[in-house]
Amino acid sequence: MSTPKFRLGILVNPYAGIGGALALKGSDGKEIREKALSMGAKKQANEKMASALQAVCALNTQVEIKTAAGEMGESVCEALGLPCHVRYTPKAEQTEGADTEAAAKALLDDGVDLILFAGGDGTARNICNSVGERVAVLGVPAGCKIHSGVYTVTPSAAGQVVAMMIRGELVSEMDAEVRDIDEDAFRDGKVIARHFGEMRVPNELTYVQAVKMGGREDEALVLDDIVATVTEMMEDEPETLFVMGSGSTVGSIMEALALPNTLLGVDVVQNGELVASDVTADQLLSLTENKPTRVVLTVIGGQGHILGRGNQQLSADFIRRIGKDSLLVVATKQKLQALEGRPLRLDSGDAALDAELAGPTTVITGYKDKVLYPAR
Structure with a gap:
């Protein structure tokens, strides 16, 4: 009997972080995204996801990738030569938070083992709204605001954790907090962060010193x-x-x-x-x-x-x-x-x-x- 493949869900918020370099204090909301694009902002979330997926490329025969159409995941998979199955297609070219939530729900319903997503705190909130703690998730940092605990320190670090899971290594799991700030208040110089929930997050194996093997x-x-x-x-x-x-x-x-x-x-x-x-x-x-x-x-x-x-x-x-x-x-x-x-x-x-x-x-x-x- 053949070994079942690891079922990896990939989801990208293509507009994550576009307001950062332009000092727009975030990327949430259609008006902010349109303003950022008109000012020449470059979308970088897919580049960050590509960095994370480099570690997966060598393991592509052991993984089955489910994703959303176009810039929400499909394009980065195609660029890296990773076969993928599209499970959600947005109705408009400029995607919204509702598209992230719908895509995450589709991946959950398709039975993925992990959702790897690129975005910021707003994206984490969208993912949390759809999947809660029903499936493990891992965030590739790509947004202006990264207050949530669901993100790795770098995109490549996310790839290393995912590779460990694909290889079947023992990986710790923790409940991580989803937090976001009020962008309007932030633009007025006030940092008001709120707790929006928790999600299950794989973490690098850290317990070795905590459990002695001999006694x-x-x-x-x-x-x-x-x-x-x-x-x-x-x-x-x-x-x-x-x-x-x-x-x-x-x-x-x-x-x-x-x-x-x-x-x-x-x-x-x-x-x-x-x-x-x-x-x-x-x-x-x-x-x-x-x-x-x-x-x-x-x-x-x-x-x-x-x-x-x-x-x-x-x-x-x-x-x-x-x-x-x-x-x-x-x-x-x-x-x-x-x-x-x-x-x-x-x-x-x-x-x-x-x-x-x-x-x-x-x-x-x-x-x-x-x-x-x-x-x-």
């Missing part, structure tokens, strides 16, 4: 952090059913809740109470019908399985119904490193579903600490 005590402390993260989520979502999969890591969560655990089975917990123990696939479908549901999974066995080993009760019908966003994968970084680069394994019994779930997967590895790790 059981360190491993136990990290496991406690994972348990604390999941139990806090349970407290914050009292109406949600948490389906607890097999494995010792999941067993540690049940122990912290002082609940009996079926080590080689599947239990259901709600609001800190055991709802059902050692359920069958049919029972699980019935129990969770029309109810908010999350599934807690961990790596089973030396081959890295998260589905299909010890948790066959999690049927393809059940997983498809609750969706990928409802899967909470938990594992220590030591356990992930022990895979020596092998991906997390999906064996739901439904090849089409496995393909839908494949790609970079968020793994909870500590207290509010996550990494992106490939699954297939």
